[in-house]
Amino acid sequence: MLASFTAEVLKLGKRPATWVLALVWLTVVLVFGYLFFYLISSVPTESLPEGQQAQQEALGEQLRRGLLPENLLENLFVNGIFGTGGSIALILGALTAGSEYGWGTLKTGLTQRPGRLAFLSGKVFALMVFLLLFVLLGLAAGAAGSYAVALLEDAAARWPPLEEFARALGMGLLILTTWASLGFALATLFRGTALAIGLGLAWSLAVESTLTLLPVESAVYETFRGLLLGENTASLASYFGSAPQGFGVPEPLVEPERAAVALAVYAVVFVVAAAFLFRRRDLG
Amino acid sequence: MSNAPVLETRGLTKRYGSVTAVDGLDLTVRRGEVYGFLGPNGAGKSTTLKMLLGLIRPTAGSARVLGREPGSPDGLKAVGALVESPAFYPYLSGRDNLRVMARYAGTPRSRVDEVLRTVELSGRAKDRFKRYSLGMKQRLGVAAALLKDPELLILDEPTNGLDPKGMSDMRRLLKRLGRGERTVLLSSHLLGEVEQICDRVGVIRRGRLIAEGTVAGLRERPGLLVRAEPLREAAELARRMAGVEEVEVADGLLRLATDPGRAAEVNRKLVSAGLDVSELRPAERSLEEVFLELTGEETV
Numbered sequence: 001m002l003a004s005f006t007a008e009v010l011k012l013g014k015r016p017a018t019w020v021l022a023l024v025w026l027t028v029v030l031v032f033g034y035l036f037f038y039l040i041s042s043v044p045t046e047s048l049p050e051g052q053q054a055q056q057e058a059l060g061e062q063l064r065r066g067l068l069p070e071n072l073l074e075n076l077f078v079n080g081i082f083g084t085g086g087s088i089a090l091i092l093g094a095l096t097a098g099s100e101y102g103w104g105t106l107k108t109g110l111t112q113r114p115g116r117l118a119f120l121s122g123k124v125f126a127l128m129v130f131l132l133l134f135v136l137l138g139l140a141a142g143a144a145g146s147y148a149v150a151l152l153e154d155a156a157a158r159w160p161p162l163e164e165f166a167r168a169l170g171m172g173l174l175i176l177t178t179w180a181s182l183g184f185a186l187a188t189l190f191r192g193t194a195l196a197i198g199l200g201l202a203w204s205l206a207v208e209s210t211l212t213l214l215p216v217e218s219a220v221y222e223t224f225r226g227l228l229l230g231e232n233t234a235s236l237a238s239y240f241g242s243a244p245q246g247f248g249v250p251e252p253l254v255e256p257e258r259a260a261v262a263l264a265v266y267a268v269v270f271v272v273a274a275a276f277l278f279r280r281r282d283l284g
Numbered sequence: 285m286s287n288a289p290v291l292e293t294r295g296l297t298k299r300y301g302s303v304t305a306v307d308g309l310d311l312t313v314r315r316g317e318v319y320g321f322l323g324p325n326g327a328g329k330s331t332t333l334k335m336l337l338g339l340i341r342p343t344a345g346s347a348r349v350l351g352r353e354p355g356s357p358d359g360l361k362a363v364g365a366l367v368e369s370p371a372f373y374p375y376l377s378g379r380d381n382l383r384v385m386a387r388y389a390g391t392p393r394s395r396v397d398e399v400l401r402t403v404e405l406s407g408r409a410k411d412r413f414k415r416y417s418l419g420m421k422q423r424l425g426v427a428a429a430l431l432k433d434p435e436l437l438i439l440d441e442p443t444n445g446l447d448p449k450g451m452s453d454m455r456r457l458l459k460r461l462g463r464g465e466r467t468v469l470l471s472s473h474l475l476g477e478v479e480q481i482c483d484r485v486g487v488i489r490r491g492r493l494i495a496e497g498t499v500a501g502l503r504e505r506p507g508l509l510v511r512a513e514p515l516r517e518a519a520e521l522a523r524r525m526a527g528v529e530e531v532e533v534a535d536g537l538l539r540l541a542t543d544p545g546r547a548a549e550v551n552r553k554l555v556s557a558g559l560d561v562s563e564l565r566p567a568e569r570s571l572e573e574v575f576l577e578l579t580g581e582e583t584v
Contacts (some may be wrong), residue, residue, distance in 0.1 A: 007387035016374055104371035108428060111337050111367065112388035113360035119388070283341035284331070284367075 004114045004122025034145035067149040070158040077237035086179035093180030094196040100185030135172035178263040181270035187273040226253045234258035304408040305331040318462040320482030321471040327470040328491035364434035370425030374414035382521045419450035440471045449549035454580035507567035510538040
């Protein structure tokens with residue numbers, strides 16, 4: 001397994017797509033986590049009617065305060081940045097498993113003798129190493145963004161405690177791993193990347209979002225919603241705080257601890273399903 | 285050279301729905317030989333090789349490769365393979381591709397440069413695989429197959445798509461690789477290639493092994509070729525000879541279906557009858573003739 005792991009690390013490390021996705025991830029963190037909100041919060045209020053000026057300025061102040069280092073983890077997790085990171089992880093997972101089919105490289109690799117399960121395990125663990133790197137990059141980019149806001153606002157840079165950083169690292173890795181595992185399983189199922197990425201993104205960005213926002217008040221429906229991957233991602237992220245009111249974001253349905261367990265179970269199920277398929281099927 | 289089989293299949297069968305790609309194949313490849321696996325396109329050669337490498341599972345029958353189950357890591361330890369077209373990671377260089385394969389194989393990194401030298405690709409090792417010509421890709425495929433210094437080398441159409449120079453280079457390489465104790469199973473539909481390289485040949489058609497033997501043995505057909513004048517009288521006389529089962533006239537020659545050991549007797553009878561005999565030799569067919577005869581109308 002170690003041999004397969006080191007082979008996969010070499011492949012992922014030298015693959016341009018890995019670093020393009022890393023760049024996209026950094027852009028998401030900095031632009032949608034900081035720049036966008038900072039610009040919105042700094043819009044001049046002179047043109048607004050007098051009654052709304054104070055309200056807008058208070059909102060802007062609240063937004064800017066949310067971007068400061070002390071709120072780093074809340075901003076990254078609660079405002080959905082790591083949720084978006086899940087979509088990027090899904091693409092990376094799909095590419096890791098699915099490209100081998102397109103290039104026909106499975107036969108070249110497997111005839112070198114790693115064994116199918118070791119080959120697949122090596123992929124999964126190498127993928128997790130790169131996802132950990134993505135989490136660290138995300139946290140570092142977020143820290144840089146929040147520090148820049150502190151400098152611009154002339155505010156003190158007070159950082160969350162180290163144990164919270166450690167928790168964020170674990171939670172971020174869990175979120176990205178689960179979504180990457182979905183991409184990995186879909187790519188294994190469909191023997192390629194295109195359909196896996198298309199369906200995975202359609203599910204995460206369109207179907208789950210729509211289901212979450214549907215104004216249905218029913219215990220059965222809420223139970224169903226509580227099983228969704230996106231819902232559990234948001235619920236886990238809510239450990240760091242709750243979403244700002246008034247933006248139409250529904251309250252999380254699941255306790256963060258239960259959401260963590262659910263995500264871990266999903267990740268295991270996706271990987272086991274991929275392993276089951278990969279071990280049994282013809283690869284010619 | 286030991287005669288022990290390194291590869292054996294018994295009743296090996298692969299069906300895809302109603303299509304039978306390989307049908308009850310019994311194949312034995314012995315240690316140290318270069319075995320040509322010959323058949324028209326779609327005859328089941330690649331499917332057979334993929335079953336031998338554990339890439340696809342047989343529907344029925346069994347196979348042992350170096351005494352182990354096909355595809356088992358222990359068995360593959362001493363097997364090198366190039367199946368169909370060479371497939372590598374396009375964004376990696378030739379050397380990095382081999383480094384990846386060496387890690388999968390558990391072989392030391394130093395082997396990478398050794399096999400690059402063997403296939404004469406050291407000078408282009410830093411280039412990305414996607415920039416390689418077809419000939420270079422094939423050579424990289426052979427290099428990957430050689431990483432483990434394998435006892436058994438399985439090569440599927442290694443000269444496919446190569447220009448004449450590339451084919452000649454590849455044949456030279458394969459001859460070199462087939463020397464000594466190494467066993468080579470070479471699948472091909474190129475008869476010249478097989479004729480020049482292989483010790484023994486198996487011919488597969490519609491998934492079934494329809495002939496097996498040495499190249500010389502397959503080409504040989506009991507008979508004599510005779511050039512005599514006048515030809516018509518020689519043919520009539522030959523038909524009356526005891527032990528001659530059939531006489532054909534073609535290209536100014538008589539082909540007599542008889543034991544080639546009777547050449548002196550045939551010669552004596554023709555000369556005694558006042559005929560001029562200018563040529564008399566055992567009949568031999570080209571491998572292409574044998575192949576076309578065995579595989580019927582199918583294209584090579």
